[in-house]
Amino acid sequence: MQGELSDLQMRAQLRTLECHSGVNLSSNDYLGLATDPRLKAAFLAALQPNCQMGSTGSRLLSGNSRDWEQVEEEFAEFAGTSHAIYFSSGYAANIGLLSSLLGPADWVFSDSLNHASIIDGIRLSGARKVIYRHRDLNELEDALALRDNEPGCKMIVTESVFSMDGDRAPLGELLLLGGKYGAELIVDEAHATGVHGPQGRGLAAEAGIVDNVLALVHTCGKALASMGAFVCSGSTVKQFLINRARTFIFSTAMPPYFAYQISAALRIAASADLERCSLTEVAESLRALLREAGFNTGTSSSQIIPVMLGDNEVALYFAAELRRNGFAVRAIRPPTVSPGTSRLRLSLTTKITREQVNELVGVMTAAREKLAPAPYA
Numbered sequence: 001m002q003g004e005l006s007d008l009q010m011r012a013q014l015r016t017l018e019c020h021s022g023v024n025l026s027s028n029d030y031l032g033l034a035t036d037p038r039l040k041a042a043f044l045a046a047l048q049p050n051c052q053m054g055s056t057g058s059r060l061l062s063g064n065s066r067d068w069e070q071v072e073e074e075f076a077e078f079a080g081t082s083h084a085i086y087f088s089s090g091y092a093a094n095i096g097l098l099s100s101l102l103g104p105a106d107w108v109f110s111d112s113l114n115h116a117s118i119i120d121g122i123r124l125s126g127a128r129k130v131i132y133r134h135r136d137l138n139e140l141e142d143a144l145a146l147r148d149n150e151p152g153c154k155m156i157v158t159e160s161v162f163s164m165d166g167d168r169a170p171l172g173e174l175l176l177l178g179g180k181y182g183a184e185l186i187v188d189e190a191h192a193t194g195v196h197g198p199q200g201r202g203l204a205a206e207a208g209i210v211d212n213v214l215a216l217v218h219t220c221g222k223a224l225a226s227m228g229a230f231v232c233s234g235s236t237v238k239q240f241l242i243n244r245a246r247t248f249i250f251s252t253a254m255p256p257y258f259a260y261q262i263s264a265a266l267r268i269a270a271s272a273d274l275e276r277c278s279l280t281e282v283a284e285s286l287r288a289l290l291r292e293a294g295f296n297t298g299t300s301s302s303q304i305i306p307v308m309l310g311d312n313e314v315a316l317y318f319a320a321e322l323r324r325n326g327f328a329v330r331a332i333r334p335p336t337v338s339p340g341t342s343r344l345r346l347s348l349t350t351k352i353t354r355e356q357v358n359e360l361v362g363v364m365t366a367a368r369e370k371l372a373p374a375p376y377a
């Protein structure tokens, strides 16, 4: 154990826990709801003297309640599906969904930049897998065509807004390819929930394809400032998950009062068009400023903006310089991203002002000037 830790330290890959201070650019609280007084008030109102503090068991035993059923109905309506089922985290939702829908006789086609929870769910399912190059439709089509006559069900799995690169999956095209080769589509909307699409309903809703997707995963721990996730689908998938998803069956339900927080967050988020608009504008302006200053922001087209630096040490250096100047930014390194693609991940929220964005680019530029020769990518 110690040897492995020393090894990580030597490779500048050792992770430690820190409490952030300063302008928070590592937060997934995209709409700023974590400190929203309306959300706090809704939560406090839910804590009535007679409210039950614990759920007392798994949903299949004593932990079910009308509160959870109701918020599932509300969320399904928001997502545009007939049904939704709540898991206590996005990680548990992806593991439960993929490991129960897929089996060793099936095929899964997964974007190479999909989140660890998708990767782990696929591993646990034992399904045969093809990892296609990030957003590469040609490579995906070749892989699908090659398995066209193979038995077993086929599924394409993708994030909608990618968590590390901040770019978008070509959902419409993925659906068409799936249709052509008999593969279902599953979309993880974690970084789009509340932020993208009409009323924040995600990129599948924006593309008008919700009715054709097998399942959508919407998480509550990011823009909804809560926790957990909904798998949104038709009734059969929901029934199947209730019967087969081990992360649902064998886990204690969240307390009923928490359903109120999610419900309130959903209502606030759905009506936050102005905030969504301003977040998009600030993100566009930061991307433009960074690019003008010669930094590489990759293929980002969302509130998540990577600054690609390549080397671990360089990424750590820039993160330290930013922190010294009051910006809470973490360097993202392997194994979270592939070797040679270490970066800063700037995650914008509605709390970030244009002045802070300008200042940030100034600090980045000054930090680069201190390096000679400049070793950034």
Ligand SMILES: Cc1ncc(COP(=O)(O)O)c(C=O)c1O
Pocket: 089, 090, 091, 092, 094, 115, 117, 159, 163, 188, 190, 191, 219, 220, 221, 227, 228, 229
């Ligand atoms: C794309 C994606 N899916 C799922 C998850 C897991 O969600 P949770 O944090 O609720 O477990 C994350 C978390 O970062 C994510 O980025």
